[in-house]
Amino acid sequence: MQLVHEQPDFEFFLRGADGRGARVNDRRLDASFIVAPDRLLEHWPVTDALTLRVGDLEPLFALQPELVLLGCGETQAFPPQDVLAACLTRGIGLEAMTNAAAARTFNVLAGEGRRVAAGFIIGTTGAGDPT
Template identity: 60%
Template structure:
Protein backbone atom coordinates (compact mmCIF):
# COMPACT_ATOMS: atom_id res chain seq x y z
CA UNK A 1 0.00 0.00 0.00
CA UNK A 2 1.34 3.41 -0.95
CA UNK A 3 1.16 6.12 1.72
CA UNK A 4 1.22 9.82 0.90
CA UNK A 5 2.00 12.61 3.31
CA UNK A 6 -0.87 15.06 3.25
CA UNK A 7 -0.19 18.73 3.92
CA UNK A 8 -3.31 20.54 5.11
CA UNK A 9 -4.13 23.79 3.36
CA UNK A 10 -4.95 25.41 6.70
CA UNK A 11 -2.59 26.86 9.28
CA UNK A 12 -3.75 25.23 12.53
CA UNK A 13 -4.14 21.56 13.47
CA UNK A 14 -5.27 20.30 16.86
CA UNK A 15 -2.81 17.62 17.95
CA UNK A 16 -4.49 16.82 21.30
CA UNK A 17 -7.06 18.15 23.76
CA UNK A 18 -8.42 17.17 27.14
CA UNK A 19 -10.07 19.01 30.01
CA UNK A 20 -6.94 20.86 31.14
CA UNK A 21 -4.84 21.53 28.03
CA UNK A 22 -4.62 21.33 24.27
CA UNK A 23 -1.84 21.25 21.72
CA UNK A 24 -2.34 23.37 18.60
CA UNK A 25 0.43 22.64 16.11
CA UNK A 26 3.42 22.57 18.49
CA UNK A 27 2.00 25.03 21.05
CA UNK A 28 0.61 23.79 24.38
CA UNK A 29 -2.39 25.81 25.63
CA UNK A 30 -3.73 25.83 29.21
CA UNK A 31 -6.47 28.47 28.96
CA UNK A 32 -9.73 28.51 27.00
CA UNK A 33 -9.31 29.38 23.31
CA UNK A 34 -11.06 29.69 19.96
CA UNK A 35 -9.70 28.10 16.80
CA UNK A 36 -10.53 28.27 13.11
CA UNK A 37 -8.45 26.60 10.42
CA UNK A 38 -6.48 29.83 9.95
CA UNK A 39 -6.89 31.77 13.21
CA UNK A 40 -6.13 31.17 16.89
CA UNK A 41 -7.68 33.36 19.60
CA UNK A 42 -5.82 32.20 22.70
CA UNK A 43 -7.46 34.45 25.29
CA UNK A 44 -11.13 33.39 25.30
CA UNK A 45 -12.38 34.19 28.81
CA UNK A 46 -14.92 31.39 29.23
CA UNK A 47 -14.23 29.05 32.15
CA UNK A 48 -17.56 27.24 32.52
CA UNK A 49 -19.86 26.17 29.68
CA UNK A 50 -22.91 26.22 31.93
CA UNK A 51 -22.25 29.90 32.80
CA UNK A 52 -21.83 31.07 29.19
CA UNK A 53 -23.75 34.04 27.83
CA UNK A 54 -24.52 34.95 24.21
CA UNK A 55 -21.85 37.68 24.50
CA UNK A 56 -19.23 34.98 25.08
CA UNK A 57 -19.90 33.81 21.51
CA UNK A 58 -18.90 37.12 19.88
CA UNK A 59 -15.21 36.17 19.27
CA UNK A 60 -16.41 32.83 17.90
CA UNK A 61 -19.08 34.28 15.60
CA UNK A 62 -16.64 36.97 14.41
CA UNK A 63 -14.79 34.17 12.55
CA UNK A 64 -17.88 33.58 10.35
CA UNK A 65 -18.46 29.87 11.01
CA UNK A 66 -21.09 27.64 9.47
CA UNK A 67 -20.69 25.34 12.47
CA UNK A 68 -19.29 25.86 15.97
CA UNK A 69 -17.79 22.98 17.91
CA UNK A 70 -17.99 23.75 21.62
CA UNK A 71 -15.48 21.69 23.58
CA UNK A 72 -16.91 21.64 27.07
CA UNK A 73 -13.92 20.10 28.85
CA UNK A 74 -13.26 16.52 29.92
CA UNK A 75 -17.02 15.83 30.18
CA UNK A 76 -19.84 16.90 27.90
CA UNK A 77 -21.79 19.85 29.34
CA UNK A 78 -24.34 21.98 27.56
CA UNK A 79 -24.52 25.80 27.50
CA UNK A 80 -27.66 27.72 28.53
CA UNK A 81 -30.55 27.89 26.04
CA UNK A 82 -29.78 31.57 25.29
CA UNK A 83 -26.37 30.59 23.91
CA UNK A 84 -27.88 27.93 21.67
CA UNK A 85 -30.56 30.40 20.51
CA UNK A 86 -27.88 32.99 19.64
CA UNK A 87 -26.36 30.52 17.19
CA UNK A 88 -29.65 29.33 15.74
CA UNK A 89 -30.87 32.89 15.16
CA UNK A 90 -27.79 33.45 12.96
CA UNK A 91 -28.13 30.16 11.11
CA UNK A 92 -24.98 28.75 12.69
CA UNK A 93 -24.87 25.16 13.94
CA UNK A 94 -23.63 24.51 17.47
CA UNK A 95 -22.37 21.08 18.52
CA UNK A 96 -21.26 20.51 22.11
CA UNK A 97 -18.89 17.65 22.94
CA UNK A 98 -15.85 16.80 25.04
CA UNK A 99 -12.62 18.55 24.13
CA UNK A 100 -11.10 15.34 22.77
CA UNK A 101 -14.09 14.73 20.49
CA UNK A 102 -14.16 18.38 19.40
CA UNK A 103 -10.47 18.20 18.46
CA UNK A 104 -11.00 15.15 16.26
CA UNK A 105 -14.11 16.65 14.65
CA UNK A 106 -12.38 20.00 14.05
CA UNK A 107 -9.53 18.36 12.16
CA UNK A 108 -11.91 16.37 9.97
CA UNK A 109 -14.13 19.36 9.11
CA UNK A 110 -11.15 21.69 8.56
CA UNK A 111 -9.62 19.07 6.26
CA UNK A 112 -12.85 19.08 4.24
CA UNK A 113 -12.60 22.85 3.81
CA UNK A 114 -15.63 23.59 6.00
CA UNK A 115 -16.06 26.93 7.79
CA UNK A 116 -15.64 25.41 11.23
CA UNK A 117 -14.71 27.20 14.43
CA UNK A 118 -13.96 25.34 17.64
CA UNK A 119 -14.20 26.94 21.08
CA UNK A 120 -12.49 25.01 23.87
CA UNK A 121 -13.09 25.48 27.58
CA UNK A 122 -10.00 24.48 29.54
CA UNK A 123 -9.84 24.27 33.30
CA UNK A 124 -6.08 24.49 33.66
Protein backbone atom coordinates (compact mmCIF):
# COMPACT_ATOMS: atom_id res chain seq x y z
CA MET A 1 0.00 0.00 0.00
CA GLN A 2 1.35 3.40 -0.98
CA LEU A 3 0.79 6.24 1.47
CA VAL A 4 0.74 9.80 0.22
CA HIS A 5 1.15 12.76 2.55
CA GLU A 6 -1.32 15.39 1.38
CA GLN A 7 -0.52 19.03 2.00
CA PRO A 8 -3.48 21.36 2.46
CA ASP A 9 -3.84 24.02 -0.22
CA PHE A 10 -4.38 26.72 2.39
CA GLU A 11 -1.78 28.41 4.57
CA PHE A 12 -3.00 27.68 8.11
CA PHE A 13 -3.95 24.18 9.26
CA LEU A 14 -5.04 23.21 12.78
CA ARG A 15 -3.29 20.10 14.04
CA GLY A 16 -5.17 20.09 17.35
CA ALA A 17 -6.84 22.25 19.96
CA ASP A 18 -8.30 22.05 23.45
CA GLY A 19 -9.06 24.53 26.24
CA ARG A 20 -5.38 25.14 27.03
CA GLY A 21 -3.85 25.60 23.61
CA ALA A 22 -3.73 24.78 19.95
CA ARG A 23 -1.25 23.79 17.31
CA VAL A 24 -1.48 25.78 14.08
CA ASN A 25 0.85 24.32 11.48
CA ASP A 26 3.91 23.66 13.65
CA ARG A 27 3.32 26.48 16.17
CA ARG A 28 1.89 26.03 19.63
CA LEU A 29 -0.51 28.84 20.64
CA ASP A 30 -1.38 29.33 24.31
CA ALA A 31 -3.62 32.41 24.02
CA SER A 32 -6.92 33.03 22.23
CA PHE A 33 -6.53 33.59 18.49
CA ILE A 34 -8.35 33.94 15.18
CA VAL A 35 -7.54 31.89 12.11
CA ALA A 36 -8.66 31.90 8.50
CA PRO A 37 -7.24 29.78 5.70
CA ASP A 38 -4.87 32.61 4.77
CA ARG A 39 -4.48 34.56 8.02
CA LEU A 40 -3.54 34.03 11.66
CA LEU A 41 -4.33 36.75 14.22
CA GLU A 42 -2.73 36.00 17.57
CA HIS A 43 -3.63 37.41 20.99
CA TRP A 44 -7.40 37.79 20.50
CA PRO A 45 -8.46 39.35 23.84
CA VAL A 46 -11.39 36.99 24.51
CA THR A 47 -11.46 34.68 27.51
CA ASP A 48 -15.07 33.44 27.72
CA ALA A 49 -17.80 32.75 25.14
CA LEU A 50 -20.49 33.67 27.66
CA THR A 51 -19.20 37.24 27.96
CA LEU A 52 -18.36 37.71 24.27
CA ARG A 53 -19.32 41.15 22.93
CA VAL A 54 -20.20 42.15 19.38
CA GLY A 55 -17.05 44.28 19.23
CA ASP A 56 -14.96 41.17 19.94
CA LEU A 57 -16.09 39.80 16.58
CA GLU A 58 -14.90 42.78 14.51
CA PRO A 59 -11.55 41.12 13.63
CA LEU A 60 -13.52 38.09 12.42
CA PHE A 61 -15.96 40.22 10.42
CA ALA A 62 -13.00 41.98 8.77
CA LEU A 63 -12.00 38.65 7.22
CA GLN A 64 -15.37 38.58 5.37
CA PRO A 65 -16.27 34.98 6.19
CA GLU A 66 -19.46 33.22 5.23
CA LEU A 67 -19.19 31.21 8.44
CA VAL A 68 -17.59 31.88 11.82
CA LEU A 69 -16.62 28.97 14.03
CA LEU A 70 -16.36 29.83 17.69
CA GLY A 71 -14.11 27.46 19.62
CA CYS A 72 -15.34 27.91 23.19
CA GLY A 73 -12.60 25.99 24.95
CA GLU A 74 -12.90 22.52 26.42
CA THR A 75 -16.71 22.64 26.66
CA GLN A 76 -19.34 24.04 24.33
CA ALA A 77 -20.95 27.33 25.32
CA PHE A 78 -23.17 29.79 23.50
CA PRO A 79 -22.46 33.51 23.17
CA PRO A 80 -25.07 36.13 24.11
CA GLN A 81 -28.02 36.67 21.78
CA ASP A 82 -26.80 40.06 20.56
CA VAL A 83 -23.61 38.40 19.29
CA LEU A 84 -25.62 35.83 17.37
CA ALA A 85 -27.86 38.58 15.98
CA ALA A 86 -24.82 40.60 14.84
CA CYS A 87 -23.70 37.65 12.73
CA LEU A 88 -27.15 37.01 11.31
CA THR A 89 -27.69 40.65 10.30
CA ARG A 90 -24.42 40.45 8.33
CA GLY A 91 -25.43 37.19 6.67
CA ILE A 92 -22.70 35.28 8.49
CA GLY A 93 -23.36 31.93 10.12
CA LEU A 94 -21.98 31.31 13.61
CA GLU A 95 -21.36 27.87 15.07
CA ALA A 96 -20.21 27.49 18.68
CA MET A 97 -18.42 24.26 19.63
CA THR A 98 -15.49 22.91 21.60
CA ASN A 99 -12.02 23.86 20.41
CA ALA A 100 -11.33 20.29 19.27
CA ALA A 101 -14.51 20.20 17.17
CA ALA A 102 -13.85 23.70 15.79
CA ALA A 103 -10.34 22.67 14.71
CA ARG A 104 -11.63 19.62 12.83
CA THR A 105 -14.48 21.60 11.25
CA PHE A 106 -12.18 24.45 10.24
CA ASN A 107 -9.83 22.08 8.40
CA VAL A 108 -12.68 20.43 6.51
CA LEU A 109 -14.29 23.72 5.48
CA ALA A 110 -10.98 25.36 4.55
CA GLY A 111 -10.12 22.26 2.51
CA GLU A 112 -13.38 22.72 0.61
CA GLY A 113 -12.39 26.29 -0.21
CA ARG A 114 -15.07 27.83 2.00
CA ARG A 115 -14.72 31.37 3.39
CA VAL A 116 -14.42 30.33 7.02
CA ALA A 117 -12.89 32.11 9.99
CA ALA A 118 -12.54 30.71 13.48
CA GLY A 119 -12.02 32.29 16.86
CA PHE A 120 -10.48 30.00 19.47
CA ILE A 121 -10.85 30.83 23.15
CA ILE A 122 -7.81 29.52 25.04
CA GLY A 123 -7.31 29.43 28.77
CA THR A 124 -10.41 27.57 29.84
CA THR A 125 -10.19 24.43 31.93
CA GLY A 126 -9.06 21.51 29.84
CA ALA A 127 -7.06 18.33 29.91
CA GLY A 128 -4.56 16.86 27.53
CA ASP A 129 -2.16 18.23 24.99
CA PRO A 130 -3.69 18.94 21.56
CA THR A 131 -0.67 17.59 19.73
